[in-house]
Amino acid sequence: MLRLYDTARGEVCDLVTRDPGRLSMYVCGPTVYDLPHLGHGRYTLVWDVARRWFTFRGLDVRFVSNITDIDDNIINRALREGSSEAEVARRFEDEWWRAMSAIGVARPDAVPHATQWVTQMVELIESFLRDDVAYVTGDGVYFDTSRVSDYGLLAGQALDTLRAGARVEASEEKRSPLDFALWKFAKPGEPTWSAPFGDGRPGWHTECVVMSLGLLGDDFDLHCGGLDLKFPHHENERAQAEAAHRNFARHWGHNGWVMVGDEKMSKSLGNFTSLTDLLSHTDARAYRLLVVRSHYRSPIEVTPATIADAERALARLDALARRFALPQLAGDEFVTPGDYDFTGRGADLVERVVACMDEDLNTPLAVAELFDAVSVANSLSDEGNQVEARALALTVAVLFGAMGLSVVATVHDSDDEVRELVRDRDVARSTGQWSEADRLRDELASRGWIVEDSTEGTRVRRS
RNA sequence: GGCGGCGUGGCCGAGCGGUUAGGCAGGGGCCUGCAAAGCCCCGUACUCCGGUUCGAAUCCGGACGCCGCCUCCA
Numbered sequence: 001m002l003r004l005y006d007t008a009r010g011e012v013c014d015l016v017t018r019d020p021g022r023l024s025m026y027v028c029g030p031t032v033y034d035l036p037h038l039g040h041g042r043y044t045l046v047w048d049v050a051r052r053w054f055t056f057r058g059l060d061v062r063f064v065s066n067i068t069d070i071d072d073n074i075i076n077r078a079l080r081e082g083s084s085e086a087e088v089a090r091r092f093e094d095e096w097w098r099a100m101s102a103i104g105v106a107r108p109d110a111v112p113h114a115t116q117w118v119t120q121m122v123e124l125i126e127s128f129l130r131d132d133v134a135y136v137t138g139d140g141v142y143f144d145t146s147r148v149s150d151y152g153l154l155a156g157q158a159l160d161t162l163r164a165g166a167r168v169e170a171s172e173e174k175r176s177p178l179d180f181a182l183w184k185f186a187k188p189g190e191p192t193w194s195a196p197f198g199d200g201r202p203g204w205h206t207e208c209v210v211m212s213l214g215l216l217g218d219d220f221d222l223h224c225g226g227l228d229l230k231f232p233h234h235e236n237e238r239a240q241a242e243a244a245h246r247n248f249a250r251h252w253g254h255n256g257w258v259m260v261g262d263e264k265m266s267k268s269l270g271n272f273t274s275l276t277d278l279l280s281h282t283d284a285r286a287y288r289l290l291v292v293r294s295h296y297r298s299p300i301e302v303t304p305a306t307i308a309d310a311e312r313a314l315a316r317l318d319a320l321a322r323r324f325a326l327p328q329l330a331g332d333e334f335v336t337p338g339d340y341d342f343t344g345r346g347a348d349l350v351e352r353v354v355a356c357m358d359e360d361l362n363t364p365l366a367v368a369e370l371f372d373a374v375s376v377a378n379s380l381s382d383e384g385n386q387v388e389a390r391a392l393a394l395t396v397a398v399l400f401g402a403m404g405l406s407v408v409a410t411v412h413d414s415d416d417e418v419r420e421l422v423r424d425r426d427v428a429r430s431t432g433q434w435s436e437a438d439r440l441r442d443e444l445a446s447r448g449w450i451v452e453d454s455t456e457g458t459r460v461r462r463s
Numbered sequence: 464g465g466c467g468g469c470g471u472g473g474c475c476g477a478g479c480g481g482u483u484a485g486g487c488a489g490g491g492g493c494c495u496g497c498a499a500a501g502c503c504c505c506g507u508a509c510u511c512c513g514g515u516u517c518g519a520a521u522c523c524g525g526a527c528g529c530c531g532c533c534u535c536c537a
Contacts, residue, residue, distance in 0.1 A: 010467095028537075036537095043537040073535080152466095155533070161465050162533055177534090204535090226537030233536090255537075256468095262529070266536055293486070294476060299468090299530080301475080309475055309487045316486085319500060364477050368485035378501050382494085434496055441498075452499050459499095 002057060002358050004222075005297060007154055007230060007252040012360045015251060017221045023059040025051065026212040026249070028225035028233065029111070031068040031204075032092035033077045036099045037272035038302050039258045039265050043226045045288055046255040046296040048105040049403050050224070053357055055334045056402040064215050065108040066208060067093055069115050070201055075190055085191050099275040103284045104404055106332060112211040114202065118193045120210045121202045124244060125182045129197060133243045134182055137173035141183040141197055143205075145176055148239040154252065155231040180236050182206050205236035212237075213246060223249035227297075228266075230254050256299045264299075273302070286310040288405050292363035313371075317400065320374050321409035322461070323381065324393040328408055329401030337398075345388065346395035349373050353399050363403065370396050412462045418449060422458045425451070429458075 002015040017023050027047045030040055047065075054061050069089035078085045100107075125141055128134035133147045145151050151159045163178055181203035186192035192199045212220060225234065234252065241248035258265040265272050278287060287302075290310040294300045320326065329335050342350050349369065356366040373396050380389035397407045414422070425440040441451045449460040 030537075031535095039537050041537090046537095071535095152533095155466070157466050157533075227531080228536050231532060232534085257531080257537085259530085264531070264536090268534095268536060289486095290475090297468095298476085303475095305487090306475060312488090313486050316500095323500075362477080364486095365484075368477065371485055375502080379503090382502055429496085432496075438497070450499065453495075454500085461499095 002054070002059075003360055004251060004253060005360050007234075007254050010156065013251075015221070017059070018219050018250065021058070021060055022062070023054050023222065024062045024216040024220040025054075025064070025222040025224060026208070026216055026220065027063070027065040027108075028208055028223075028229050029066040029068065029108075030096055031071050031073055032089050032096055033071070033073040034092060034267070035274040035276055036096055037258075037265065037267075037274050038278060039226065039272065041099070041103055041275045041278070041287060042258050042291055042300065043224075043255050044100060044105045045103060045291045045404075047224050047253075049288075049292060049363065050253070050296075050361055051106070052330075052334050052402055052404045053361065056336055057354070057358070058336075062110075062216065063106075063108045064110045064112065064212065066112045066114065066211050067096070068204065068207060069093065069113050070191060071114075071204060095276070099279075102279050103275065103287060104331065104406075106334070106404075110215050112215060114207040114211070117207065117211050117214065118202060120214055121183075121206045122193070122195045124206065124210055124240070126196060128182065128240075128243060131243070135175070136197060138185075139173070140181045140185050140200065140203070142174055142179045143182050143236070143240065143243070145178045145180070145239060148242050150242075151178070151239055152235065154235045154238065178232070180205055180232065182240075205233055206240065208233070209237045209240045209244075209248070213241065213248070219247040220249060222251045222253060224253040224255070227254045227256055228264075255296045259299045259301045261301075265302075278302075278307075282307055283311060283314060285405055285408075286314050288403075289314050289367075292403055292405070293367055295364055296361055316371075316374065317396075317407045318409070320377065320393055321397065321407035322411070322459075323378070324390045324409075326393060326397040326407055326409055328406045328410075329397055330404045330406040335398060335401040337402075340394075340398055342395060343391070345373075345376065345392045349392065349395050350399065366399070366403075370399055411459060414449070414460060418444065418447065418460065422451075422460055426457050429453075 003012050004015045005012045030036060051061055051063050070085060074085050074088050078088045081088065125134060128143065129141065134141050134143050145159065152162050155162060163176060183195065183197065183200050183203060185198050185200040191201060193201060212223065223234065238248055260271045263269060263271060286307060290302065290306060291300065293310065352369045353366045356362040356369060373392055377389050377393040377396065380392065400407055421440050421444050425437050428437040428440060444451055444460060448463050450463045452459045452461065
């Protein structure tokens with residue numbers, strides 16, 4: 001039984017899906033007004049791993065994640081750049097998918113765009129006005145949070161205690177500081193959609209309720225996002241669903257922050273590193289490994305030291321892939337167990353990893369099991385037991401693949417000159433000319449190649 | 464002020480009542496012409512103070528330190 005921490009209940013619970021054998025999940029996507037940073041990278045990786053794992057475990061997963069393509073930040077950026085909102089949104093959405101593809105995060109099954117769902121949002125807001133759950137002010141339509149009795153469930157706080165600490169916003173017509181905008185009336189020059197209660201644009205919290213319910217239906221299984229969305233974003237989504245008398249997510253998942261020193265990485269603090277920057281000098285797989293080596297609900301620190309650590313660990317996996325000529329799995333195709341016949345040690349490993357992963361996606365424990373198996377596979381091979389060794393190594397690759405991490409056996413393409421040096425060195429070694437062989441190795445090293453001798457002759461790989 | 468989380472060996476990071484977590488780095492050995500890769504051995508850690516227990520990193524109480532949310536944020 002798959003188990004997962006549910007924020008609403010505050011504990012790890014059985015993941016009982018609406019339809020047996022199927023799982024619907026919605027992950028709150030980005031607002032496209034800037035480059036994706038490491039925090040976006042972490043949440044997309046975490047939920048990509050979850051999606052792949054659920055698939056590996058035999059669930060038919062439907063994965064929906066939105067793009068918020070209209071909001072204040074986009075408007076401000078367009079204004080600053082003298083371009084249009086649509087242009088800004090399109091440009092950064094392109095950047096987004098480029099980054100996602102670079103870190104190996106699979107495309108969602110559906111990608112709703114806020115601007116495509118305005119009609120449904122307007123209908124929802126109208127119903128709120130009709131039911132007196134929302135009210136109109138000078139600048140928009142607001143949701144009356146006092147109308148939802150259990151408002152604060154996700155935050156774990158009662159409404160009145162939330163209000164006590166809320167900072168008061170200036171020039172506010174809201175009845176309560178907790179009330180939130182469902183709709184913002186357009187100022188001159190801003191993008192606008194017509195609505196019976198006044199032309200304008202939708203508020204952020206309204207998009208996700210409408211799109212998640214619209215695409216996955218009432219009572220869908222899993223709603224995920226970064227911990228910062230827990231409150232107020234997800235709370236506000238919940239409140240709307242409740243006010244609309246619709247069953248919302250059965251289960252809530254939230255991932256922890258990326259930290260910079262002792263601070264959370266965030267746009268407002270300005271302490272972020274873009275994914276593009278990271279990937280310019282780091283194997284994207286190292287970032288995925290770094291992410292799965294800690295639990296998804298814990299904070300992680302991404303520093304040159306932790307990245308370097310992950311890169312070296314990854315090199316160990318790639319060495320395994322080279323030694324056993326393992327296939328490169330993961331990528332767009334999801335790994336499922338049906339294609340493999342696990343026996344003996346491999347079957348035991350699968351069983352152990354499944355136990356770790358099924359219990360609230362304990363990837364760090366699973367990774368520990370896998371690294372143990374790496375040593376065992378190498379030992380078996382050292383002892384000459386090639387059949388068992390390779391079977392176990394393959395199982396390791398399959399299970400990492402199930403988390404979306406491919407091990408890579410690729411011997412990088414070398415040019416003619418390099419191949420000649422390698423050939424010369426093999427000749428020198430076979431005739432015992434050690435100093436010549438060493439000189440050729442140094443020569444290769446100076447060109448950025450690491451030399452590895454094997455029974456099949458000299459092998460080189462990029463340093 | 465309210466709510467929540469965290470403090471583990473040089474670093475990263477699991478565990479959450481009794482058994483070696485794991486990785487990286489470091490030391491020693493094996494293998495190798497020498498290396499690389501690989502294997503073996505080595506650190507005996509849990510912020511502090513009390514308590515419960517045959518036994519606590521793990522439970523309870525307290526202290527200290529740190530972080531987050533309550534406001535846009537993945």
